[in-house]
Amino acid sequence: MTDLAELTLAATADGIRARKFSSWEVTQACLARISAWQKHTNAFLAVDHGGALKAAARADALNVRGAASGVLHGVPLAHKDIFGRANTLVSIGSKIPDKPSTETATVLARLDAAGAIELGALNMDEFAGGFSGHNAHFGDCRNPWKPDRVPGGSSSGSAAAVAARMVMGALGTDTGGSVRMPAHFCGVVGLRPTYGRVSRHGAFPRAWSLDTVGPLARTAEDAALLLQAIAGEDPLDSAAENVAVVDYRSGLTQPIAGIRVGVPKDVYFTSIDAGIASLLEASRAVLAKLGAVLVEIELPDPEPLTALGLTVARPEAASLHFDWIAARPGDYSPSIREAIESGFYIPATRYIDALRQRGVMLKRWLDTAFDKVELLHLPVFGSPTPTLAECAPTGPSPATAVGFGRFTWPFAFLGLPSIAVPVGFQQDGMPAAMQLVGRPFAEAMLLNAAHLYQRETGWHQKAPPLPK
């Protein structure tokens, strides 16, 4: 019999609903995977065996009575430990938080309503402040493909757990690339929705103006189901916009013939590792085979967008952490503290200018890039996957970390939706992803293109071998 943990989220949800297998069986299979993988990846900060199995049994009982609660009924998930759950202590990857949450994050409440089961809490970079998966307090998260390599961050555990088939899907947060980067490094799909598509209420902030919540999953179809459950306005998050949520799953199989995909010729995007460039080129050929029209395009200069994004993010993080930094500076990792502290010294005028530039820059990109194409095709990361040691804050070559966020920050600043989709494996066996970027609220188109690409390729079906 197929190991149920190897099923996609969509197949699992459909199978449970059709009573081909039970939620309890799937949950058991995932818990077995966690047992096998945890010491090799440290993806989980906590596993709730008993609670998960009880919830699965309840889901099965409801299903027998024809009372399945939603599209994710009985499906086991786990999430970055940044989302509040009432009466539960959420670590945010730090030892500082010491009080249980008083309420449940909107996204978790929506997943609950859709019938999902939660297996535990996933590792992350401290206060969502890194891209490498290091965590000095709970231990580094490791990449299931090669444990010495970075899993990416800050949603490190989310990507590692999905890649190793410990969970069917996971939520992460993406301020400057924290969903897309780990998706690239671990070989899973990661979607950063449009700013305002998904409520952040109850998710501990990194930078209010930039934070988004997004799914990590094995397939675009799985990501579509997760997005369907969590998207939409929320009176508890004033930034969660009243924009209609389309049926993401039903649109997945529409032909993409005629859709124009922009391929930038700027050195900024093309000066990348030859192996990754080759994988990206092959992925473009697949999109072309599907009927997409590849358009070589000159983009506005992306370089200032990262600086502008950080000029917004750093003071917001400094404001958020002001009391803790003053009271408990020694409880931060030095590199995380320094990144937060730098926000204290950015003049208010610069912060305001960066926020003013956001609209100006978005208009420039919409007028000069997205008037010619519907999607952009870009790298997520442009170098071979570094080791954890190379990227350690105190390691021998911290310069390795320079490329982190290079291709993700610009689109976070612009607030545009973007998706990381696995496109194969580098020479050293590590996965790589393409990044597709769309117009505001074009998540359906991103998922549609990613789904058709995955149907043609099958990279998403490859999983890291179970540890011996």
Next chain:
Amino acid sequence: MPQNKPGAPSAASVKAMASELYGLALDDARAKHIAAELARFEAGIAAAGRPPADVAPGALFRQLLLAGEPQGPRRA
């Protein structure tokens, strides 16, 4: 006021602000590192140029995000 003001603070300014404004102790190496990073941000901001005077923080950005209808899979 010159276009390039206020520029990124020097390491000495960072150290002074840390102490005077926030009561934080920064060693020279960290102050230097932070100042270098802020200078990189400043260079990026300078490259973007000045936004028009009538652009308020956040307003145009949100207006543009919401300018279109929700986009289905084939909406161009």
